[in-house]
Amino acid sequence: MKPGMRQRRTRLAVITGVALFLGVVLALTLAQPGYDAQNQLMSELALGRHGQFLVIAFLALAAAAGAVSLSLLSHGAPAAVGLLPAMAGAAFAGAGLVSLGSSIETHVFFVAAAFILCGLSMCLLPMKVGAFSGWRYRAVCWGACAAMLFATALGGIALSAGVAQRLAALTLLAWLVLVAWRLSR
Numbered sequence: 339m340k341p342g343m344r345q346r347r348t349r350l351a352v353i354t355g356v357a358l359f360l361g362v363v364l365a366l367t368l369a370q371p372g373y374d375a376q377n378q379l380m381s382e383l384a385l386g387r388h389g390q391f392l393v394i395a396f397l398a399l400a401a402a403a404g405a406v407s408l409s410l411l412s413h414g415a416p417a418a419v420g421l422l423p424a425m426a427g428a429a430f431a432g433a434g435l436v437s438l439g440s441s442i443e444t445h446v447f448f449v450a451a452a453f454i455l456c457g458l459s460m461c462l463l464p465m466k467v468g469a470f471s472g473w474r475y476r477a478v479c480w481g482a483c484a485a486m487l488f489a490t491a492l493g494g495i496a497l498s499a500g501v502a503q504r505l506a507a508l509t510l511l512a513w514l515v516l517v518a519w520r521l522s523r
Contacts, residue, residue: 345522348409352518355402356511362395376500380507381445384437396434402514403427403456409521410467419459419466423514426455453490456510457483469520482513 363383367375370386384392407424411417429452436444460483464476486506493502 344412345409348405349518349522351405352402352514355398355400355405356515358398359395359402359511362391362398366392366395374500375504377498378500379503380500381433381438381449385439389437389439392437393434396430399511400427400431400434402511402518403430403452406514406517406521409518410463413467413469413521415463415467419462422455422459422462426452426459429455453486453506453510456513457486460486460513463517470517475520478516479513482509482516485509 363380366383366386366388367373369388370383373383373386380395381392383389403423404427407420407422407427410423411420429448433445433448433452436448438445460479464470464479470476470479486509489497489502489505489509493499493506497505
């Protein structure tokens with residue numbers, strides 16, 4: 339397969355994974371009576387009606403992160419940086435397969451690990467991958483990491499937990515799409 343075609347497929351995989359994640363979370367949010375998106379975490383959607391479909395959202399997010407990882411590695415990223423999104427994807431898959439209903443501690447561990455790994459990737463990418471070395475990409479990557487950290491830190495303090503988590507997740511999703519888009523050019 340030609341490199342250009344592979345990169346377009348990677349971009350499509352990331353966009354599809356992100357769209358599927360958003361679609362499932364939105365559909366479950368609307369389908370659950372009494373669910374309060376402002377104050378409840380997305381993982382709590384697994385506890386309600388049709389909650390078993392949340393695993394699809396987590397697996398879609400895992401696939402998007404894995405596609406970014408493959409693209410980074412094919413662009414010559416050092417393995418230590420290129421594999422971070424894949425490791426985050428594995429953690430997202432773990433979070434989907436181990437729901438809050440089966441083990442709160444394990445689920446929370448997987449989600450936290452995934453976000454930490456993505457944050458590390460956001461920080462290291464501009465320093466280790468030439469396609470992201472310009473000041474604009476540094477600002478975007480480091481800004482996304484800062485936004486994720488601040489949203490998470492403000493959860494329960496200045497922002498409700500549901501809003502904080504959704505801001506952090508939206509930042510991550512936008513970053514995944516940006517990275518895939520940049521690497522497919």
